[in-house]
Amino acid sequence: xxxxxxxxxxxxxxxxxxxxxxxxxxxxxxxxxxxxxxxxxxxxxxxxxxxxxxxxxxxxxxxxxxxxxxxxxxxxxxxxxxxxxxxxxxxxxxxxxxxxxxxxxxxxxxxxxxxxxxxxxxxxxxxxxxxxxxxxxxxxxxxxxxxxxxxxxxxxxxxxxxxxxxxxxxxxxxxxxxxxxxxxxxxxxxxxxxxxxxxxxxxxxxxxxxxxxxxxxxxxxxxxxxxxxxxxxxxxxxxxxxxxxxxxxxxxxxxxxxxxxxxxxxxxxxxxxxxxxxxxxxxxxxxxxxxxxxxxxxxxxxxxxxxxxxxxxxxxxxxxxxxxxxxxxxxxxxxxxxxxxxxxxxxxxxxxxxxxxxxxxxxxxxxxxxxxxxxxxxxxxxxxxxxxxxxxxxxxxxxxxxxxxxxxxxxxxxxxxxxxxxxxxxxxxxxxxxxxxxxxxxxxxxxxxxxxxxxxxxxxxxxxxxxxxxxxxxxxxxxxxxxxxxxxxxxxxxxxxxxxxxxxxxxxxxxxxxxxxxxxxxxxxxxxxxxxxxxxxxxxxxxxxxxxxxxxxx
Numbered sequence: 071x072x073x074x075x076x077x078x079x080x081x082x083x084x085x086x087x088x089x090x091x092x093x094x095x096x097x098x099x100x101x102x103x104x105x106x107x108x109x110x111x112x113x114x115x116x117x118x119x120x121x122x123x124x125x126x127x128x129x130x131x132x133x134x135x136x137x138x139x140x141x142x143x144x145x146x147x148x149x150x151x152x153x154x155x156x157x158x159x160x161x162x163x164x165x166x167x168x169x170x171x172x173x174x175x176x177x178x179x180x181x182x183x184x185x186x187x188x189x190x191x192x193x194x195x196x197x198x199x200x201x202x203x204x205x206x207x208x209x210x211x212x213x214x215x216x217x218x219x220x221x222x223x224x225x226x227x228x229x230x231x232x233x234x235x236x237x238x239x240x241x242x243x244x245x246x247x248x249x250x251x252x253x254x255x256x257x258x259x260x261x262x263x264x265x266x267x268x269x270x271x272x273x274x275x276x277x278x279x280x281x282x283x284x285x286x287x288x289x290x291x292x293x294x295x296x297x298x299x300x301x302x303x304x305x306x307x308x309x310x311x312x313x314x315x316x317x318x319x320x321x322x323x324x325x326x327x328x329x330x331x332x333x334x335x336x337x338x339x340x341x342x343x344x345x346x347x348x349x350x351x352x353x354x355x356x357x358x359x360x361x362x363x364x365x366x367x368x369x370x371x372x373x374x375x376x377x378x379x380x381x382x383x384x385x386x387x388x389x390x391x392x393x394x395x396x397x398x399x400x401x402x403x404x405x406x407x408x409x410x411x412x413x414x415x416x417x418x419x420x421x422x423x424x425x426x427x428x429x430x431x432x433x434x435x436x437x438x439x440x441x442x443x444x445x446x447x448x449x450x451x452x453x454x455x456x457x458x459x460x461x462x463x464x465x466x467x468x469x470x471x472x473x474x475x476x477x478x479x480x481x482x483x484x485x486x487x488x489x490x491x492x493x494x495x496x497x498x499x500x501x502x503x504x505x506x507x508x509x510x511x512x513x514x515x516x517x518x519x520x521x522x523x524x525x526x527x528x529x530x531x532x533x534x535x536x537x538x539x540x541x542x543x544x545x546x547x548x549x550x551x552x553x554x555x556x557x558x559x560x561x562x563x564x565x566x567x568x569x570x571x572x573x574x575x576x577x578x579x580x581x582x583x584x585x586x587x588x589x590x591x592x593x594x595x596x597x598x599x600x601x602x603x604x605x606x607x608x609x610x611x612x613x614x615x616x617x618x619x620x621x622x623x624x
Contacts, residue, residue: 101172104223105165108179111221112161115186115214120155123148147196147203154189154210157182179222180232186214187236191243204244208259211240212266219273226275233267293321293357293369309372319356320372323365334366341368343412351403353437373435375425378495382419385581387498390531391568394560396422397492399434401557404488408481408553415479417487418467419494426578431571465510466500467491470544473511482546485556489541489549496522496530501542515544533563 127143143151161182165175194207215236219229241263244256295308305324312319324337338358345355358368378396382388388396400422407414414421414436421437469486472479493501501520502513519542523530537559543549550556560566 100223101175102169104172104175104179105170107222108175109162109165111218112158112163112165112182114217114221115158116155116162119151119158123152123155126151145196147193150189150193150196154186154193157185157189179224180228183214183218183232184235187211187232188239190214191236191240194240195243204256204259207240207243208262208266211236211263215266215270216273219270220277223278224274225278226271229274230267230271233270237263237267293319295321310369312369318372319369321367321369323367334364337368338366343410346410347403347407347412349403349406351399351434351436352406353435371435373423373425375423375432375435377421377423377437378419378491381424382495382498387526388495389569390496390534390565392574393492393495394534394563394565395431395569395574396424396434396495397488398557398560398566400436400488400491401553401560403436404481404484405553405557408484413479413481414484414487415472416464416467417484417491418464419491422491426574432574432578465507465514466502467494468511468514469546470515471546473515480546481552482549485541485549485553486543486546488556489538492538493519493522493525493542496534496538497525499525531563531565534560534565537563 123143126148130143161178164170164178170178190210191207193210194203194205197203197206215229215233218224218232241256241260244259248256292313293310294313295310297309299307299309299320301307305322308321308323310319310321311317324334341355341358344352345358347355353373354371356369356371358366360366376384400417404414404417416438417436423435423437424432425435427433467487467490469479469483472483490501502510502517504510504513519539521530521535522538523535537550537556541549541556550559
């Protein structure tokens with residue numbers, strides 16, 4: 071069987087067109103960000119205005135006690151100063167909690183900003199000394215406009231509108247007072263007001279433009295990147311959403327400068343192969359493509375749950391019934407892949423994720439076909455995108471043939487790894503451990519695994535033990551014939567059916583609040599790569615790559 075060509079996948083060579091967002095509330099993330107920033111703006115003004123009024127009030131009371139007449143904070147102008155703080159405080163309270171719509175947030179921004187400007191102007195008018203009052207109003211207007219431009223995400227047009235309306239009011243009052251006092255026109259006030267409005271508009275244009283560029287960089291075709299889930303040496307996984315379907319998605323990005331063009335071509339081919347898998351226990355691949363700057367990405371099913379490694383680390387060895395329940399599902403996914411000529415090559419606890427489903431049993435999903443091998447493809451064709459004579463996988467769960475002859479692995483190698491995963495679930499640790507890659511691999515080649523009951527120190531169903539140990543046979547022809555045969559044996563063992571839907575629901579009800587969202591294939595493939603082309607098996611020198619530690623956890 072030959073893998074489909076890139077032409078069979080419409081998105082392969084697609085140029086990613088990025089739509090330019092027009093307002094900050096175009097996305098849910100933008101709406102939440104605007105609400106947060108409005109609350110921050112209100113809080114800042116409330117603290118500054120309210121704090122300065124409080125300082126003046128205390129100072130006035132102290133001076134009054136010494137015989138000085140000082141009533142500024144309690145005058146009409148002082149009351150307007152306090153009203154300024156209260157208006158900002160109302161904005162803070164209206165946006166600090168809950169969820170406001172984009173229209174409501176824009177209305178609050180516009181209304182409170184203009185309201186603050188009017189209060190600043192009224193405060194200046196209320197001060198008996200006209201020059202001092204004009205200076206206070208102008209200073210408050212300039213400081214307020216620049217503070218809003220820096221804190222609140224806004225287009226330059228919106229900032230300019232607020233500034234022109236407020237500035238016109240300020241200048242109009244200044245002209246009226248000068249005319250009433252038969253003085254010259256306030257040319258200086260006009261210039262300072264115009265400068266404040268211009269600077270505020272420029273600040274909004276620059277800051278909003280930078281944020282828009284960041285947002286554009288986080289839009290891939292129909293997918294908008296929302297928050298980073300994980301990052302490793304091979305790429306970054308983001309939580310994303312589809313623009314039209316609003317479907318939660320995990321998007322993995324692989325930058326050529328981080329992994330190289332060769333690795334990108336290999337991943338592209340492997341995504342094409344994985345996209346052919348439709349089994350419900352295999353992570354679904356939705357789409358893939360390249361950005362204009364060469365970043366390869368693929369979109370896949372976003373899953374909430376925990377992988378088997380996290381499960382055992384947090385909750386210890388698992389009951390046999392649950393182990394059988396999980397293994398049966400993984401066998402189903404592997405059976406489909408093997409039927410298509412695909413070998414996973416990195417079956418391990420971290421690549422099997424459990425996710426709860428409402429009114430259903432927990433579902434196991436096999437993740438990260440990033441090391442998949444197509445055993446039916448022409449070796450000459452495969453050589454262009456595959457690492458020949460290189461051991462690839464995780465040593466703790468690697469079959470003997472994957473160590474000795476990595477290019478000859480077949481479906482039975484996945485069954486060996488699945489047996490090691492089953493042993494891990496039953497006992498709480500891998501079947502073979504060591505202080506180095508060499509030691510771990512040597513034990514896979516030569517040591518016989520203990521029976522899980524002996525390693526665990528308590529009884530485990532004999533028939534289940536026999537199934538697990540049959541998967542861990544050194545020779546492939548001594549293991550179960552295929553994944554379907556293994557699944558049939560699991561369904562017939564005494565532990566089958568002991569993990570009920572009710573038990574699963576109760577377990578997830580207790581432990582689900584502790585979960586963090588997980589993405590399919592969120593973990594970077596943990597690999598050990600070794601060149602064995604020129605080494606005979608008897609003198610095999612297994613050296614860990616720089617990307618992995620001795621246990622294959624890079």
